[in-house]
Amino acid sequence: MPKAYVFTRYGGPETEALAEVDRPSPGPGEVLVAVRAAGVNPIDWKVRKGYRRPGETDTRTFPAVFGSEVSGTVEEIGAGVDGFAVGDEVFGNAMAGGYAEYVLLPAAITAHKPAQLSFRDAATLPVAAATAYDGVRQLDLPAGATVLVTGAGGGVGSAALQIARAFGLRAVGVASEGKKDFVESLGAVHVPSGPDLALRVRAVAPDGVDGAYDLVGGEVLAEAATLLTDRTKLVTAGAPAAEVEKVGGARVERARNAAVLDEVAQLVVNGQLDPHVTRTFPLDQAGEALRTVEDGHARGKIVIEVSA
Structure with missing residues (x-):
């Protein structure tokens, strides 16, 4: 039986556990993919702790597979699906967990x-890069x-x-002092995180900023608004x-379509977006x-490589 990492x-x-699960079968509008790689995101451990995305009300069925973004090859095609064939190399958003050998x-x-x-790299794009793209757009x-x-x-x-740089914007990035070199390597101005954030931002942007993309919330969001x-x-x-x-702001409106995935993939191909995969792990690790991301020390992206 195929293996998956579940809670x-x-x-x-x-x-958490590595478990054997049934191989899924694609329904209408679905494709079955043999997973080559799966991206790891903070939402993965948050869901394990009981977090529900806005609008979610259903009770989760256990065991539940971790993960929501994968790359791999098409194994089967469901009814009504056009544009894909068995053997196609694809990437996208998993329906019920991506840390697995097979996923819908x-x-x-x-x-x-x-x-x-x-x-x-493709496995990092459906959640992190697409969310970034949607927000900047x-x-x-x-x-x-x-x-x-x-x-x-x-x-x-x-x-x-x-992505901001690719759109011709001047980017100012707020991150810990330990990530200063990383932020600057992306062509952005680094501002250390911590209290009195607005004062430090005004030191590098005296007239304030024209837009802000918040990924933290709380006091950081409140201070960003004052700029x-x-x-x-x-x-x-x-x-x-x-x-x-x-x-006075708004949540990022997620497009959640293949067109955005095509756009971010092209940015990578053009050399304008580097997913910065800093570590990879096999499925049995x-x-x-997940601990690397949950502990808050990950720089860039962490990927699980399921098969070669």
Whole structure:
């Protein structure tokens, strides 16, 4: 039977296990993919602890497979699916967990992997890079404008900095002092995180900023808002809608379509976006991969390589 890394109930790492699971069969509008690589994201451990995405109300069925972004090759095609064939190299958003040898993907949120794009890098794009892309697009800033990105040292933040630069924006990234070199290597101005953030940002952007992409929430979001003349140019993927709406901003509106995946893949192929995969782990070490992200010390992206 195929293997997957699962959690058996809500809680901490003690709920996790490598398990044998049934091989799924694609339904209408779905493709079955043999996974080559799976991206690791903070949402993975948050879901294990009981977090539900906005709008989710269903009770989760256990054991539940971790992960939500993968790359691999098409094994089977469900009814009504056009544009894919068995053997196609693809990447996309997993329907029910990506830390697995086989996974179902909705065809509408699945893209063909360019030959120049590695499976490892492709697996990082459906969540982190696509979220970064959606947020920068939503800000809709003109070339030459200055955008502030909080939480700039993580997977979404580092992608947002690079996508902003690709759009001709000046990027200012807020991250810990230990990630200064990393943020600057992405072509952004680094601002150390911590209290009195707004003062440090104004030191490098005396007139404030034209837009802000928050990935932290709380006091960081509140201080970022004070730097903006137009609060509609504040978006967050790090705070609930109610929290950001209080300061005049909005949640990032996720496009969740294959067109965005094609766009971010092309940015990688063109050399404008580097996913910065800093560590990879085999499937049987998925717990260690998840700890690296859950502990908050990951720089760039962590990937689980399922097969060669």
